[in-house]
Amino acid sequence: MDQPSPAAGINPPMAMLAELTHRCPLACPYCSNPLELKQQANELSTGDWVRVLGEAAALGVLHVHFSGGEPASRRDLVDLTKAASEIDLYTNLITSGIGLTERRMNDLVQAGLEHVQLSIQGTDAAEADHVAGYKGGHSRKMDVARWVRSHDLPLTINAVCHRQNIDHLQRTIDLSVQLGAQRLEVATVQFHGWAARNRAALMPTRQQDAEARRIVVAAREQLKGVLVIDYVPADYHATYPKACMGGWGRIGLNVDPTGRVLPCHAAESIDGLEFDNVRDKPLADIWCSGEAFNAFRGFDWMEEPCRSCERKAIDFGGCRCQAMAMAGNARATDPVCSKSPMHASLLDTVAELETGSSPPPLVYRGR
């Protein structure tokens, strides 16, 4: 088996995000996919993906997350699920629900699917379909949740929250319980990709964030053993940055629809990084010796104040993509960190966004 050398101090990855396609019927204004979407003609074939799944399992990956775009837009989703399941990978489907039918869900479960993470864009059809830019979407999602639970499969509801819906958090929690979900992930929009264009319309206010935290704390207590709630606040409001990806090249990897292997979802926003492709090299080589994976692995790449910071092994300097986007330097301290020299100007920006009494209209992806 081709294993990373322990001498190199590189642990094998735990999880692989398989971005099967960038195609998606929805048009969410906070889409985290790159501005330039990969074309269908350049997508990896079924055979390529089956090989990559095998390489991932041999390398130490335990969880595979089928994602996109909308992974159900791939006609071979059932075959890929079966291939992953046969080599004992834990299979998770991250879906908007659009493109699934009751029959296809049966086939996925037969193929060994173990968990579904279903996104919702709101708690009722009017609100949700407005955000997703897709009429009838919400109603289909409710069907999908029912089908998942009819197979007794665990269900996670994923609700991206933002300025325009965060006040409905309690309804989101109630809906998740009604749908029989085990877990609710409420993540504030990450301002990468398309979402960066809509930042002013989507950034929750500090007050909204405080109220959301209060609701989550109360609901966690009330729903112990029923619903696990993960709340990811906007890191703009935090004192320290998030440990993005649990550290660069430490825990997980993403394979994009064309086979390029990325240390994180948004990594191609960083200038000058070269990404290897599973069409050219074995996944183990890419993980262990790929330039992009080693660019920010460990601590040697860090600049001050990260380099001498006592938190560097906790948050790894935060998000490289955010450092690139705001500081213009991917090695800089994530500007959301209170120790960043840019932090003060970031706070000014946040305050400015909050004073706008009516946020600007949303700009929809592909519309």
Next chain:
Amino acid sequence: MTEKTQVLDANQRPSLPRGVRLRRDEVRGRTVLLSPERTMALEETAIAIVSRIDGRRTLAEIIDGLAADYKAPRDVIAVDVEAFLQQLLERRMLEVSG
């Protein structure tokens, strides 16, 4: 509310819900309990507990079996087992019936 918070009772029969499973992680030479987006590395005692969770044995029987196999005081085993299973329950990684 569709379900109530559950508290373990000696006569209940714990089982692993669908989507939670034990597997050998050969690459890292360990055994893990997999669940949605979570990997829990198990030590020998935890493996022994999880291996006995089959939806047929009651909690009391699981504790009896472990106490016998490990030749350890039953009350000591009981504390460990209940604490571990309660943790799984709260993370929705365990079901109980009966």
